[in-house]
Structure formats: C-alpha cells, structure tokens
Amino acid sequence: MHIHFLDPYQVGISPIHRTDARVKLVLALAFIFTTALVPVGAWPILILLLVIIVSMEVLSGVGVGYILKRALLALPIILAAFPLIFTIPGMSLFSFSLGAWEISASIAGVERFISIAMKSWISIQMAILLTTTTPFPDILVAMRAVRVPRLLVAIFGLMWRYLFVFADEAVRLLRARAARSGVSDIAGLRTGGSLVWRAQTAGGLAGNLFMRSLERSERIYVAMLARGYDGEIRTLPQAEMETYNWIVLGFGGGIMGLVLILSLLMGA
Amino acid sequence: MLLSVEALHIPDGFLSLPVSLIAWVISITLVGYALRRVGQDLGERQVPMMGVLAAAIFAGQMLNFAVAGGTSGHLIGAALATILMGPWAAILIMTSVVSIQALIFQDGGLLVLGANIFNMAIVGVAVSYMVYQTILKITGNTRKGVLIGGFSAAWLSLEIAALSVALQLVLSGTSPARLAIPAMASVHALIGIGEGLITVGALTFLLSTRPDLVRLGKTNPAGSRIVWVLGFLLAAAIAIAAPLASTRPDGLEWVAMQGGFIDQAKAPLFQIIPDYLFPGVANEAAATIAAGLLGLVIVFGVGVGVAYSRRNRQASGR
Amino acid sequence: MHHSIEIEQLTYSYPDGHTALSEISLLIQPGEKVALVGPNGAGKSTLILHLNGILTGIGSVRVCGLEVSKETLGRVRAMVGMVFQSPDDQLFSPRVFDDVAYGPLYQGLPVEMIQERVEKSLAAVAMSGYAQRVSHHLSTGEKKRIAIATVLSMEPEVLILDEPTAGLDPRARRSLINLLRDLPLTMLVSTHDMPFVEDLFPRMVILDEGRLVADGQTSDLMENTQLLAAHGLERPN
Numbered sequence: 160m161h162i163h164f165l166d167p168y169q170v171g172i173s174p175i176h177r178t179d180a181r182v183k184l185v186l187a188l189a190f191i192f193t194t195a196l197v198p199v200g201a202w203p204i205l206i207l208l209l210v211i212i213v214s215m216e217v218l219s220g221v222g223v224g225y226i227l228k229r230a231l232l233a234l235p236i237i238l239a240a241f242p243l244i245f246t247i248p249g250m251s252l253f254s255f256s257l258g259a260w261e262i263s264a265s266i267a268g269v270e271r272f273i274s275i276a277m278k279s280w281i282s283i284q285m286a287i288l289l290t291t292t293t294p295f296p297d298i299l300v301a302m303r304a305v306r307v308p309r310l311l312v313a314i315f316g317l318m319w320r321y322l323f324v325f326a327d328e329a330v331r332l333l334r335a336r337a338a339r340s341g342v343s344d345i346a347g348l349r350t351g352g353s354l355v356w357r358a359q360t361a362g363g364l365a366g367n368l369f370m371r372s373l374e375r376s377e378r379i380y381v382a383m384l385a386r387g388y389d390g391e392i393r394t395l396p397q398a399e400m401e402t403y404n405w406i407v408l409g410f411g412g413g414i415m416g417l418v419l420i421l422s423l424l425m426g427a
Numbered sequence: 428m429l430l431s432v433e434a435l436h437i438p439d440g441f442l443s444l445p446v447s448l449i450a451w452v453i454s455i456t457l458v459g460y461a462l463r464r465v466g467q468d469l470g471e472r473q474v475p476m477m478g479v480l481a482a483a484i485f486a487g488q489m490l491n492f493a494v495a496g497g498t499s500g501h502l503i504g505a506a507l508a509t510i511l512m513g514p515w516a517a518i519l520i521m522t523s524v525v526s527i528q529a530l531i532f533q534d535g536g537l538l539v540l541g542a543n544i545f546n547m548a549i550v551g552v553a554v555s556y557m558v559y560q561t562i563l564k565i566t567g568n569t570r571k572g573v574l575i576g577g578f579s580a581a582w583l584s585l586e587i588a589a590l591s592v593a594l595q596l597v598l599s600g601t602s603p604a605r606l607a608i609p610a611m612a613s614v615h616a617l618i619g620i621g622e623g624l625i626t627v628g629a630l631t632f633l634l635s636t637r638p639d640l641v642r643l644g645k646t647n648p649a650g651s652r653i654v655w656v657l658g659f660l661l662a663a664a665i666a667i668a669a670p671l672a673s674t675r676p677d678g679l680e681w682v683a684m685q686g687g688f689i690d691q692a693k694a695p696l697f698q699i700i701p702d703y704l705f706p707g708v709a710n711e712a713a714a715t716i717a718a719g720l721l722g723l724v725i726v727f728g729v730g731v732g733v734a735y736s737r738r739n740r741q742a743s744g745r
Numbered sequence: 746m747h748h749s750i751e752i753e754q755l756t757y758s759y760p761d762g763h764t765a766l767s768e769i770s771l772l773i774q775p776g777e778k779v780a781l782v783g784p785n786g787a788g789k790s791t792l793i794l795h796l797n798g799i800l801t802g803i804g805s806v807r808v809c810g811l812e813v814s815k816e817t818l819g820r821v822r823a824m825v826g827m828v829f830q831s832p833d834d835q836l837f838s839p840r841v842f843d844d845v846a847y848g849p850l851y852q853g854l855p856v857e858m859i860q861e862r863v864e865k866s867l868a869a870v871a872m873s874g875y876a877q878r879v880s881h882h883l884s885t886g887e888k889k890r891i892a893i894a895t896v897l898s899m900e901p902e903v904l905i906l907d908e909p910t911a912g913l914d915p916r917a918r919r920s921l922i923n924l925l926r927d928l929p930l931t932m933l934v935s936t937h938d939m940p941f942v943e944d945l946f947p948r949m950v951i952l953d954e955g956r957l958v959a960d961g962q963t964s965d966l967m968e969n970t971q972l973l974a975a976h977g978l979e980r981p982n
Contacts, residue, residue: 317474369484
C-alpha cells in the first residue's frame with residue numbers, strides 16, 4: 160500500500176482551481192464516463208482525450224510531470240488485463256512455443272489491452288487533476304450537490320479529519336516495533352520469530368490503533384454534544400454558482416458530447 | 428499478476444458498462460438501506476464512531492508484517508469492522524474507505540466505484556457477518572469462538588470478494604476466465620491467511636484490553652438477518668459460479684460476448700445517425716479529422732488561457 | 746566495547762525540502778548521561794530517529810562503533826534502546842509480558858533466556874509482578890516504566906528517551922528520575938524538563954532550528970540565562 164498520506168491538494172490560482180468544485184466533479188465524472196465509452200481501436204479519440212487531459216494539466220499549473228508520475232504509480236494493476244493479448248482470438252501478431260503449448264498474441268488482443276491501459280491511464284489522470292486542484296472540503300460540498308446522502312458525506316468528512324492523525328499514529332506504532340526488532344550478537348539464532356507471531360504482533364498494532372480510535376470517537380462525540388449536537392447533520396445551503404462556472408460547465412459538457420458523437424461515428 | 432491487496436480495487440476502463448451499472452444499482456440500494464438502518468441501531472453516536480473507525484481502518488491498512496522474500500501482509504479490515512460495529516455500520520465504514528481511496532488516492536476507479544463498493548463493502552461485510560455469527564452460534568460466545576470466527580470471517584470474506592472481482596472482470600471481457608479466476612482464488616487464499624491472522628491478533632489485543640468493544644458486534648442489530656441471508660447467498664452464488672466459469676469458460680465468455688453483441692446491437696441504430704450527419708462520407712475518416720480539429724482547438728484554447736493567466740499574475744505583481 | 750554515540754556532520758531534509766538538521770556533530774562517551782534540549786520543532790526527535798536508523802540523513806552516524814546503515818540495522822536496534830514519547834504508541838501487545846518479551850522474542854533467544862530477561866527488566870523499573878497485567882489498564886507513569894522495560898529486555902548498550910517525564914504527576918516523575926539515575930547505561934534524553942536536566946545530566950546539548958548551538962557542562966550552561974532565553978529555554982529555580 161502506498162503512504163501518500165499527504166493531502167494531494169496543491170494551492171493555485173489557475174482557471175481550473177477557480178472553477179467551482181461542483182462543476183469540476185461533474186465534468187470529471189463526465190470525462191471518465193466518456194472515456195469508458197470509447198470503442199476499442201478508436202485511437203484518434205483516445206489521443207484526443209489524452210490531449211484534453213494534458214491540456215487541463217498544463218492549464219492548472221500543477222505540473223504535467225507530477226500528474227503523470229502519480230498516474231504511473233497507480234498503473235501496475237493494468238497487468239491484470241495482459242493475458243488478453245493471448246486469449247482474444249484473431250489474426251496473429253507473433254507466436255512462440257512454451258513447452259507443449261503454442262501461445263500466440265493476436266492483434267485484436269493487443270488492441271484490446273492497449274485500449275484498456277490507455278483508458279485507465281487517462282481516467283486516473285482526471286481523478287488526480289480533480290484532487291490536486293480542489294480542496295477536499297470543497298469536494299465534500301460538491302458531493303452534496305450531486306445528491307450523495309448527508310450522513311455519508313458527514314462520515315467522509317470526519318474520516319478525512321482523522322485520517323492523518325491516525326496515519327501518524329500508525330507510523331509511530333511501526334517505528335516502535337522497528338526499534339525493538341534487533342539482531343542478537345549470539346550466533347545461530349533465528350531472527351524475526353514465526354510468521355504467525357509476526358502476524359499476531361501486527362494484529363496487536365491494529366487492535367491498539369482501533370481501540371484508541373474508538374475511545375477517541377467517544378471523546379469527539381462528547382465534544383459534539385457540548386456544541387449542541389443532537390444527531391441531525393445540518394449544513395449551510397449551497398452557494399450560488401457564478402456565471403463563469405455555468406460557462407465552464409456548458410463548454411465542458413459540450414466537448415464531452417462531441418467526443419461521444421465521435422465515438423459513435425468510429426464505433427459504427 | 429494480481430499479487431497485491433490493491434488487486435481488489437478495480438481501475439476505470441476495466442469493467443464493461445453493463446457490469447458497472449448493475450454493481451452501482453445494487454450498491455446504491457444496499458448502502459441507502461444501511462444508512463437508514465444505522466440510524467436506528469447506533470443513534471447519535473453514529474457519525475463520530477463510523478468516521479473515526481473508517482479513518483482507523485484506512486490508516487490500519489499501513490500496518491504490515493513480513494511474509495517472505497520482501498512481500499508483506501496487510502490488513503483490509505472489513506471483517507474486523509463487521510465484528511466491532513455490526514454489519515450495517517461496517518457497510519458504511521467500508522464504503523467510506525473505498526470511496527476515499529478511489530477519489531483521493533486513485534486506488535480503484537470512479538466509474539467502477541459501484542463495483543468496488545460491492546466487492547469490498549458489501550460482499551466483504553455480508554460474508555464476514557454470516558461466517559462470524561454462524562461460528563459464534565456454534566461455539567457459543569466464548570473467547571475461542573471469537574478468534575476462530577474472526578479468522579474464518581476474514582479469510583472467507585476476502586476469498587469471496589476476490590472471486591467476485593474475478594467474475595466481474597471476466598464478464599466484462601477484460602480478463603480470461605481460465606486465468607483470472609484460479610489466479611485470484613489462489614493468491615487471495617494465501618493473502619486471506621495473513622488477513623485472518625492479523626484479525627485474530629487484533630481481536631486478541633481487544634479482548635484483553637477492551638472486551639466490551641468486541642461485544643458490540645455480537646448484538647443482533649435490527650435487520651441483520653437480512654445481512655446474514657445476503658452473505659450466505661452471495662458466498663454460495665459466487666463460490667459456485669467461479670469454479671464453473673473457470674472450468675467451462677465458454678459459458679461465461681458467451682455471456683461476455685452477448686455483452687459485446689449488445690454493443691454491436693447498438694451499431695445499426697448508430698448507423699442511421701452518422702449517415703444522416705455525414706451522408707456519403709466515410710465515418711471513420713470524418714471522425715478522425717474531427718478529432719484532430721477538436722484537439723487543435725483545445726490546445727490553442729489552453730495556450731491562450733495559460734498566457735492570459737500568466738499575464739494576470741504579472742499584472743497583480745506575483 | 747564502545748558504548749558511545751558518534752554523529753558527524755549530520756544533515757537531514759524532509760521530502761518536501763525543509764531542512765530539519767544541519768551539520769550536527771556530537772560525540773557521547775560510554776556511560777555518559779547527556780540531555781538534549783531545545784524548543785519545539787528544533788529537531789530533537791528527528792535527530793534521535795537517526796540513531797537507530799529509522800531516518801537516514803547525510804553524514805555519519807555510529808553507535809557502539811558500528812556505522813548505522815541498512816545492513817547493520819538489526820544489530821544497531823539490538824544495541825540502541827529507544828523509548829518514544831507516548832507509551833500508548835509502544836505498548837501493542839495484550840499483556841505486559843508480551844510487550845517486554847517482544848525484543849528478545851524477535852531476536853530468537855531461547856525461552857528461558859526470554860523469561861529471565863523479562864523478569865530482570867521489570868525489576869529494573871520496579872514493576873515486578875506486573876507481567877500478566879494488561880498494559881492499557883495501567884496509569885501513565887506505570888506505562889512509561891513498562892515502555893522502558895520493553896527496551897531494557899534487549900540489554901541495549903545505549904538508552905535513548907524522548908520526553909520521559911512529560912505527562913507525569915510529581916510522584917511518578919520523581920520515581921522515574923530515580924529509576925533512570927540507577928541505570929548504568931549510556932543515556933541521551935530529549936526533554937523540556939529543566940529541573941530534570943539539572944538533577945540527572947552533567948552534560949547538556951542545545952538544539953535550535955536544526956543546529957547544535959551549545960554543548961557543555963549543564964551547570965555552566967544553566968548560568969548563561971541569555972543563551973537559554975535565546976533558545977526558548979528557562980533555567981529552573
């Protein structure tokens with residue numbers, strides 16, 4: 160698992176930063192949806208989408224290199240689709256024998272694999288762009304706007320608040336364990352204990368973390384009560400959106416629509 | 428291939444639209460129901476408790492132990508959450524964890540989030556609950572029962588969730604059944620042992636320090652029979668479908684191809700529209716040219732935008 | 746056998762570029778008891794984390810004659826006993842016995858030796874008889890002592906403590922000070938507790954903004970009120 164527990168938001172004043180979070184969330188989802196609908200082998204459209212997302216990255220001032228690097232980190236899972244190259248029937252690109260088996264890679268398979276890989280890569284970049292240009296609290300507000308239930312959004316918010324606190328505690332627990340994991344100077348000893356013991360110790364770390372978190376939640380609940388909490392989640396009404404945002408929404412939606420039409424043309 | 432815990436988080440682009448949509452519908456329905464149920468069980472404490480435990484699970488996934496040769500085992504936490512908080516709260520907690528993982532850390536896609544929620548928050552929790560409750564009933568509410576129940580719940584829920592992922596990939600035509608299903612099943616059978624052991628370690632710790640917390644999950648919140656049944660059905664269905672699929676891939680791939688047929692069935696409908704828009708012109712060529720032009724326009728627009736904002740920045744003295 | 750700490754020109758910067766330590770050089774002789782003081786954010790904890798290889802910076806760090814590197818981490822951690830500020834972060838086993846036994850268990854020592862070590866360490870911190878207790882149910886003072894025991898059981902040559910007296914009531918504090926006084930190990934202790942420093946540590950090192958600004962006899966440095974004030978410290982009454 161990664162330890163990107165740094166808040167991904169990067170402060171900025173680009174047009175993308177200044178766009179309302181609600182518009183950004185909707186457009187990001189529309190973009191990913193449009194990407195998903197691109198037919199296999201429609202390379203010009205995939206390239207167009209890539210151009211769009213990279214352009215957005217440039218416009219945002221966050222740094223294309225940074226986003227591409229983070230997108231790459233999320234990619235190894237792509238390998239799950241790798242076998243497609245060999246299992247989708249079609250004209251053969253190359254083949255080789257592995258013992259008694261004849262394995263051949265088909266063009267259709269390669270196309271399929273690259274399609275999937277590119278779609279994933281492009282979608283991930285859009286998600287990264289969204290979170291680097293939008294503070295998380297604003298994303299929460301945006302979720303309310305697209306009708307995510309109030310209770311769920313409240314849970315997200317509290318989770319976010321304490322995520323970093325607990326990540327720090329987890330790191331300290333891991334350090335405390337590391338500090339006591341030494342090698343004796345007596346020769347011939349088996350270091351590290353058994354696998355079961357190690358798993359149990361890790362479980363102890365987890366139990367410790369969970370116990371403290373539950374106790375903490377009791378304190379938080381009391382603090383909330385002290386400020387008048389009665390079980391209802393109340394939030395301020397959503398702010399009006401400035402014209403600029405409506406324009407961006409319309410424009411972005413229009414472009415996605417165009418791309419969808421192109422997808423239709425190519426898919427036919 | 429699918430060797431890490433991340434393997435359970437499916438990225439965007441990997442699932443076909445029908446599969447993704449169905450998963451969304453199921454997830455939204457069940458999560459919606461959980462939201463209503465939780466109000467009745469936990470009362471006002473619900474928000475701080477669930478939010479904080481969600482954060483703890485998220486952070487807890489960093490806690491690892493060395494397995495062999497550089498690999499390590501981790502905690503996923505669905506079983507533990509279910510045991511400590513009961514099934515409905517656990518569904519919401521895991522939904523939060525999975526959603527934020529997808530949104531902020533790109534662990535799993537956004538469009539396929541419905542499927543990821545289904546696999547980890549719903550299947551993971553329901554199967555955990557079913558196994559844990561069953562074992563507790565058999566062994567009585569003893570310490571041994573808790574530990575055995577914890578281990579089994581963690582192991583089986585992970586295994587079933589992994590198979591669920593595999594089935595979704597196969598149904599979408601992203602991975603061949605012959606490979607995906609045995610691979611996911613075997614790898615996660617091993618990972619599941621690690622998850623089970625950590626879960627037992629955590630429960631051991633909690634039983635010594637705060638045994639009252641472990642009792643929380645033992646109470647039978649309203650409607651949890653539904654979860655038990657759900658867990659049982661899901662486990663049974665997936666456990667049966669998966670081996671069938673891998674030994675007789677034709678059946679499942681036939682279904683996948685039907686999905687493909689659905690895509691192709693759209694084609695005749697779409698034939699009309701393009702012909703109408705660009706009568707007589709080869710559609711692919713038209714689309715390619717249009718794409719190129721659109722790309723140029725966008726790049727030009729961005730160039731202008733960047734120059735403009737740079738000018739603004741200079742003007743305001745940055 | 747060297748029982749010493751040798752730090753030479755240690756510099757450390759966080760991933761975000763902020764420099765936490767600048768060219769720290771420090772030499773601690775076997776058996777010495779040294780206090781590390783300075784305002785919050787000075788880098789005391791960061792410095793300490795280099796001594797058992799949890800953090801790695803530029804420059805040389807040697808403990809007991811061994812250069813701290815990836816290959817020597819195992820040996821280093823057996824020789825350096827590090828006790829962190831919050832005992833809750835260090836007691837992660839169900840019972841006191843398990844926590845104190847973790848170090849020897851990890852090292853693969855034979856069972857009788859482990860038993861013996863646990864008994865000895867608990868006795869050293871005046872907590873004999875607590876072996877079967879649940880760590881979480883103890884008071885802060887007791888937890889801090891158990892945390893020290895978890896490290897003593899490894900029979901380290903150097904003991905490093907981060908804010909040991911923080912959060913203790915006067916009685917617990919006094920008994921902790923007495924405990925530390927009686928331990929014959931080389932000691933480096935990071936603390937804000939100036940009376941504690943005066944009481945127990947003949948030598949004092951002042952860290953501020955990642956730099957070593959003073960290193961000398963405690964009694965001398967305590968006279969220098971100007972120096973102390975400049976670095977956010979107050980002399981005890």
